[in-house]
Amino acid sequence: MDAENVEVRKNYIVLNIANKTSKQLYDESIKFINKNYKNPDEVIKGKTEGEYLKFVTYAPHFINVKNGLAKVPFNVEYTTELSFKDGRVKYEIIDLRIFNDSNYTLNITGGGISFFIFNKKGELKKEETKIDIENYFNKNISILSDFLKGENSENW
Template identity: 25%
Template sequence: MKKILSIMLLCLAYLFSNAQHFELTEKGLVSLKDKDAKFIVIEKEGKSQKELYDQIKNFIMSSFVSPKDVISENGTDMITLNGVSNGDVECKKGFVMLPFKTNYTIVFMFKDGKIRINIPTINKMTSESTTLGGDLSGLYELTLTKDDPVSTGREQIVVFKKDGKTTKGAKESIEKLFNTLIDKAINFTSTAKEEW
């Protein structure tokens, strides 16, 4: 009986460890709680505005190769993250899963005890494929629908097809990218205070 209870607790802990904040629709990412909302609010009781600002800034500084190139700040009120993710988004093309470079923007705002996170904006998702010999064989752009614009010279791959289905892997990997990124940011703890 104790084993079954332990297994159930582990399963619940796993389910709640990766909170789901966003869902992908044909119009972009939306809040799971309110599909019309322009932002979500994360409650962080007992934390000051400055502490929450420092938490998100430290997360960005420790998570990105060149943080100064992806961060814009407005005092301790707001941080804008203009990030690029390589390969976290992928979808099926033919017999392979193509990895995409995803350019996105997320705005964080801070008050005592609260972090406001504007719904992330996906600016562009692009990919290249090569032959076994290393030659370029295709340029691709992943868009949400067929009506979305595509860069010149790139073949369009859509997430949401006209028949209501989605391209394999695309929707799930986009949601996972942003939900995981936000979860890591809001739960980040700095290791700067560790003795070494």
């Protein structure tokens, strides 16, 4: 994704989608969910036509976290909130839960025997995990952005 089409602001990003109204961006986002989710009506948790859309994503085996010599698969469930203005979409993750099949969670910060990315002092302890999470979300944001721009051509 090129930097001119994305602005990072605090804990959200703004996708710049030229020449589309807020209503068009909302409608395209609904199409995106309908196309990419098995049960779109179940994942949509809130919506205001042309202004706002909230949906939940579950991804099994989201990442593998190194634990000693083994890699432990983790799932993710997160809530995405999209807000629409002419030519722009605010993309924000408002809830994030990363967990494994044994119900251990992966926390951003922590200590002791739990899984965590940064220790309590803010030192990065699982760089590969941090990168994997960033890559997952960057890829998904790019896919959504391309779809909203109409760059999701299908040759069939």
